[in-house]
Amino acid sequence: MNFQNLKYWRDKASHYSPETRLFINGEYCAAADNETFITQDPAGQRPLAKVARGKKADVDRAVTAARTVFERGDWSQASPAERKAVLHKLADLMEQHHEELALLETLDTGKPIRHSLRDDIPGAARAIRWYAEAIDKVYGEVATTSVNDLALIVREPVGVIAAVVPWNFPLLLACWKLGPALAAGNSVILKPSEKSPLTAIRLAALAKKAGLPDGVLNVVSGYGHEAGQALSLHPDVDAITFTGSTRTGKQLLKDAGDSNMKRVWLEAGGKSANIVFADCPDLPKAAANAAAGIFYNQGQVCIAGTRLLLEESIADEFIALLKEQAKNWQPGNPLDPETTLGTLIDNAHADTVDTFIRDGEAQGTLALDGRSHVHPAAIGPTIFVDTAPQAHVSRDEIFGPVLVVTRFSSEAEALALANDSDYGLGAAVWTRDLSRAHRMSRRLKAGSVFVNNYNDGDMTVPFGGYKQSGNGRDKSLHALEKFSELKTIWISLES
Structure with missing residues (x-):
């Protein structure tokens, strides 16, 4: 094209x-x-x-x-x-x-x-x-x-x-x-x-x-x-x-x-969980998918992977990879074919996203702040780490390029964190363990579950959600x- x-x-x-x-x-x-x-x-x-x-x-x-x-x-x-x-x-x-x-x-x-x-x-x-x-x-x-x-x-x-x-x-x-x-x-x-x-x-x-x-x-x-x-x-x-x-x-x-x-x-709405286990078959690929899953379309995607759940042993390495991937998603002129991240829908929505970020700063660590762009409707990749699951940025649909990272130590904890949401549109699981992939896929309360990808699919499969999705x-x-x-x-x- x-x-x-x-x-x-x-x-x-x-x-x-x-x-x-x-x-x-x-x-x-x-x-x-x-x-x-x-x-x-x-x-x-x-x-x-x-x-x-x-x-x-x-x-x-x-x-x-x-x-x-x-x-x-x-x-x-x-x-x-x-x-x-x-x-x-x-x-x-x-x-x-x-x-x-x-x-x-x-x-x-x-x-x-x-x-x-x-x-x-x-x-x-x-x-x-x-x-x-x-x-x-x-x-x-x-x-x-x-x-x-x-x-x-x-x-x-x-x-x-x-x-x-x-x-x-x-x-x-x-x-x-x-x-x-x-x-x-x-x-x-x-x-x-x-x-x-x-x-x-x-x-x-x-x-x-x-x-x-x-x-x-x-x-x-x-x-x-x-x-x-x-x-x-x-x-x-x-x-x-x-x-x-x-x-x-x-x-x-x-x-x-x-x-x-x-x-x-x-x-x-949605507040989808993207779960990465330590036996993830390809961490760089998972990081690239995680970045696209939240930053594509400026995060204005109902099934965006807004909650990233990382097994503790790989969390720091994965966050570093994710920050590198975020460099590929920087705001630019939407009419420039080189641009990968445009503006939010309007200034009012940008203000709403900014309010969520300011609220999140009081409840977690802001590892990457995307608010430095001078355009009033543009917010770049923003990442929170170690934010409580009860925080607004962890529970509410922000509809912007804002990712919340939470660490977990067991499969049971990851499942509980993922399902602890009013929404149930999508979820993803990254693992080499076929049995774990099946266990998680069947127990996640979501209309779509992606294994070793995020939001792949075509017209042959249904799209929709559980609960308030x-x-x-x-x-x-x-x-x-x-x-x-x-x-x-x-x-x-x-x-």
Whole structure:
């Protein structure tokens, strides 16, 4: 992949004017009251675009459009082969527009352009393509019955889906939800974060060009307490799929109960443990993975390995290796293809991360301080050692490049420390001992356990968490369970 150079991306950014309107029933449009909000470029510290501020009236229009086309059957009753062809075309268009989409993602979020180009946009297109290819291979069932009966178990689309996605991987996580939801035949209202709405808005036009019928995909940008809550309370939304904070996830569950008891699928917070035993097969590799596991995307990753548990005999050596690896993750201009660590999403979030670091200084040893960068939204690799498990930096999701290191002396202690969390999204184990790897993997309370790697995987495996990390799963065929209803058809056969 050709990453070009800083001048190339600066020139593209200076000449690019993004689409900023809502997309409802196949057309771009202003908000009903013509209100807008400003999305910021966190790296350039400047306003980026005036974006349509969707509210309840706009959500109502989008839901009506989605319901109308669903009941009419243009998409919901289309054959799997027809849906497959359209979604493949959408993936093709995303790949053709990969530079444009990557630029939007980097300008909106401050993430390095090399990561937008290499990971976010290809991953988003791959998610759409994977479900396009999968949907005509998902079969119903015939139950075992007496010879006088026939019982069919079939899958049908749920109906109108609200997809509420976060700002850390805006297009990628949107496509993790759009892929299975659309493939299954649903209509979708996509609500991107107000901090990163631009790729979702652009995607809508590509979907129409690919042949998606009007009303099947609608994009309503706006604030969570306005557009988001209007979706979660709407009586004609059948399910809501969400990635974001645990606090917001809990509110969505309440809203569902206060409205039509819509299904709520949540992928929420994390505080994942990365456990390195003394018999780790490759300490330098483990240190490189540990660094990437917390510093990639500026630490704004739900499954980031924010807690590093080290067996005492190798702890000092590993911390030294980790500090060397941290040198490869230093803040820079996100539009520079050489940059590996960009800015946090905005200055307010940078202040929040800084508050966590200041609080942690009173509760542990700050072995590496990343706050020396002059950019107000940039914080570099930060490492705490020997911090109490009860400290805020050890227990709370910081969502920044802040790692907490804890030593342990036994497998039982490591397991207890790892599971002592309100969250259960991910965990990793580094060991040569196959039996230990299996024991730990089975007893760790996490939706994904990585052995001798951190956060490897692809579209074939499910992603989601235990406890307050949420419910349901993204990715893999299991994601289709969120977006389809199981129906039993019992037929009495005439003799």
